[in-house]
Amino acid sequence: MNISYSQPTLQHNQVLIWLCVLSFFSVLNEMVLNVSLPDIANDFNKLPASTNWVNTAFMITFSVGTAVYGKLSDQLGIKKLFLFGIIVNCFGSVIGFVGHSFFPILILARFIQGTGAAAFPALVMVTVARYIPKENRGKAFGLIGSIVAMGEGVGPAIGGMIAHYVHWSYLLLIPTVTIITVPFLIKLLKKEERIRNQFDIAGIILMSVGIVFFMLFTTSYRISFLIISFLSFLIFVKHIRKAPNPFVDPELGKNVSFVIGVLCGGIIFGAVAGFVSMVPYMMKDVHQLNTAAIGSGIIFPGTMSVIIFGYIGGLLVDRKGSLYVLNIGMAILSISFIIAAFFIEATPWLMTIILVFVFGGLSFTKTVISTIVSSSLKQKEVGAGMSLLNFSSFLLEGTGIAIVGGLLSVRLLDRRLLPIDVDQSTYLYSNILLLIVGIIVISWLVILNVYRHSRRIF
Incomplete structure (x- = not known):
């Protein structure tokens, strides 16, 4: 035995x-x-x-x-x-x-x-x-x-x-x-x-073409790439409505709460991913740090804090509810980025502290997004719905990285917008941080507007 x-x-x-x-x-x-x-x-x-x-x-x-x-x-x-x-x-x-x-x-x-x-x-x-x-x-x-x-x-x-x-x-x-x-x-x-x-091979190809050309548009801003991307997604949407076993279930698109949760959650994750990809450039340009110092001293404490914040976020969701944790997470993210925008020239170790709170706020937000998205689905839709959430999250993180890379290159935001005395070399980074704050706040308000009536979720 x-x-x-x-x-x-x-x-x-x-x-x-x-x-x-x-x-x-x-x-x-x-x-x-x-x-x-x-x-x-x-x-x-x-x-x-x-x-x-x-x-x-x-x-x-x-x-x-x-x-x-x-x-x-x-x-x-x-x-x-x-x-x-x-x-x-x-x-x-x-x-x-x-x-x-x-x-x-x-x-x-x-x-x-x-x-x-x-x-x-x-x-x-x-x-x-x-x-x-x-x-x-x-x-x-x-x-x-x-x-x-x-x-x-x-x-x-x-x-x-x-x-x-x-x-x-x-x-x-x-x-x-x-x-x-x-x-x-x-x-x-x-x-x-x-x-x-x-297996919907045609759906995968159409969607992949749309994704790649949209990414190319975000880095070069060529209208032709955007048009190709739009047409590919349009054909993809028509295709999945007729395909017997579509790559993405079109019925999920009729669930407004689910769609808003997936899109806004993905946009928030993408904004943070774009910021994290910008940190090495920012630390080298503004503070002349080497790669080892950036990885170990600036980013490492923040990424490790995810373990603690993830555990705390799970406990708070059970005790206080998703709305409470969502508001805390989004507030932490917004305040952290605002402080970073205004004090970018301060000691580089301030960015270490900011990143701890950024990853903490992100951890809270990810916990809530997963909760509210799963709660908006019927039992038979949970598997496909949560897979789509993971897919869109990874994809929009990649999009955020591409968009920030494009903004750092074309320098559309390389001008003084903040009413503070900062070095010209920091204008671009400060303005991108303010743009990220705006994206996060808008996404936050949209999520609240859609989900506030649902006690089942919050």
């Missing part, structure tokens, strides 16, 4: 260990290059609009891939998809490292990395649901969530140290560590029954 009980328990623990490894490196891959963007810009003599594509390229395929892998898990089985994702991710890493001196190769490698890394968040949750006993799933999800938060936290510190003391190109090789999980996943994951179903 002891043997029959201990063996499955040991197998469950082993599966969980390797899922944690994959989860850690998926978010580390997303965060680790952010702090090196100014170094990459200097090496290639590129403007931020082009350089930020190092992150944007990854986020595009990562967001689309997350949705694709989730839909394919029933048709192809999670084992094959996991192995495919790991191999593609490692392949992209090697291509990027070998060809890092050629900018187009670097961007291509990040596209490939995102395609592979997308398998990890999409399939980890499915694997937990299928392999971990029901009574242990809560602990498993909690452990994976903590590992993800830790990966987000240490990413900037690791990235800054390696980029400063070695070279940023070596950061591209970090995801190759995931190759060690392959033999264990082959052994531990079982062969699964497949569910035959149509």
